[in-house]
Amino acid sequence: MTAPVVEAVDIAKWLGTGAAQVQALKGVSLTLRGGELTLLMGPSGSGKTTLLSILGCMLTPTRGTIFQSYHLFPTLTAADNVRLALDVRGDNSARALAKTKDALAMVGLAHKAEAFPLELSGGEQQRIAIARAIVGQPSAILADEPTASLDGENGNAVMTLLAEIAKDRSRGVLVVAHDPRILRFADRVVHIEDGCIVREERGGAVLKKDESDCAIHDHAEKHDAVQE
């Protein structure tokens, strides 16, 4: 088993204030290992995106992030959108340009380097977003429903790409997903409901079904919680 690239322990999160306050995460622990694509599945409001966003903000220097709606900069070319991920971290050397070309080539869009996002299809935009996420060679890649806005063909292409990236044993990929059609790309599937991880599967076998996990942390949250 490879070393963990992300290890979150006992994450709790409250959203809102006063009477409207709800607990989005109730003491979630999750380990993401290199060389595997983990699917985080669950119904709407279960806490998937909240967990992903917390992981994303905790891991600023070492993660790449893929958003549901791409969030490409419309006024920058595809190449500049990718290079931006390096530029914001202070890498604006000639090597950054080479890394950008490599990342675009990896997602199969080297020929679209000078195109603006509006000139690209939805699938191409998501692949540019993936290139942006991987250009810094992060150990963890977090993807928030990367196929949500795509048709079946483009969704498959994107997931194939992410699965390919996850073959690298130094990288772990965590994908938040609704769509059961992408289950086949996952090495591991983690189910979350009501802010708790309720089930974990690997290769069809159930590895964990620990209902008590949340109950324990419901009591511990007062001192461990990440409160808003």
Next chain:
Amino acid sequence: MSLIYRLASRNLFHDRLRFIATVVGIVFSIVLVTVQLGLYLGFGRVVTTMIDHAAADLWIMPLGTKCFEDPSTLDERKRFQALSINGVAQAADGLLPWNLVEGSLDALAIPGAVAIDRSYFGRLGVSGIGDSAEIRGHKVEVRAVTNGIRSFTTTPYVFTTLDRGRTYTGISANKATYFLVRVSPGADVESVRRGLKANLSDVDVLTTAEFRDRSRSFWLFGTGAGFALFAGALLGMIVGTVIVAQTLYSSTKDHLNEFATLRAIGSSSVYIHKVIICQALISAVIGFCFAAAIGVIVVAATADTALPIVMTPALTLVLFLLTLLMCVISAVAAIVHVTRIDPVMVFTR
């Protein structure tokens, strides 16, 4: 090369209408400041025109004289006392016109002859050499014409001989407003000044530079004119800052999602602040270029007026730095706003 400039410029030019509004705000503000500070410089020069063109190392004047236009007089005997001081080569009680474009200085020796500036022809009711006019009931004739010797008051300068000048102004024959001292070659101006002060009572003895400063200080600050000009310049700065701040703030709000994306992909706050400041500086440079072009036109248009707006390289540099400063200050509100961005917002859209 960093993408900061590219991001900033494209954010700016993306919304052309707002960009135009920003530039117009900067141009309005900087032209206003240019006019005020240019007037300040012009006023400062005009009030010392006579002092600047007088051939004197030292000026002897009645004690407490505030400016060149001060009508207090000295007794002629003081001139002779001054001439007796070691190191004094000359003590004149008049000065000569310059920039003669028609006639000659010698012609002023003709009875009733005067020299006036061509810019006053209309006001004095003359059209050139040979025309007659009256000064306090005395008939005078234009025998020489100068160019660019303008008074900042409503009263024009008229050059004539000393005696006739005294007659026209009603000053006694033994009185003068100043004695202009030239020191002997090799003499120390400061030593001569000390000698004059020690031997002449109730007088101020100033170098040309000191008299220039005193005169300028009186007109600019003693009368409040300088404060009014500075207040106008400050108002221009405030208006400009508010306009630029408002447009930068709304631009930042429109691009909030993009700034949050920057945060979410690993950008530091400093990087985002640099983008906003870069936007402000690009606006500043473009706005300044337009303002400078308008400033050149304004300077040219006022060059021949009684109070020209003066532009110097130093003032241009100051205005440029002020423009940059104004725009950077304007960026503060946008920076404060963007500092509060939570990158999580990107995950929820």
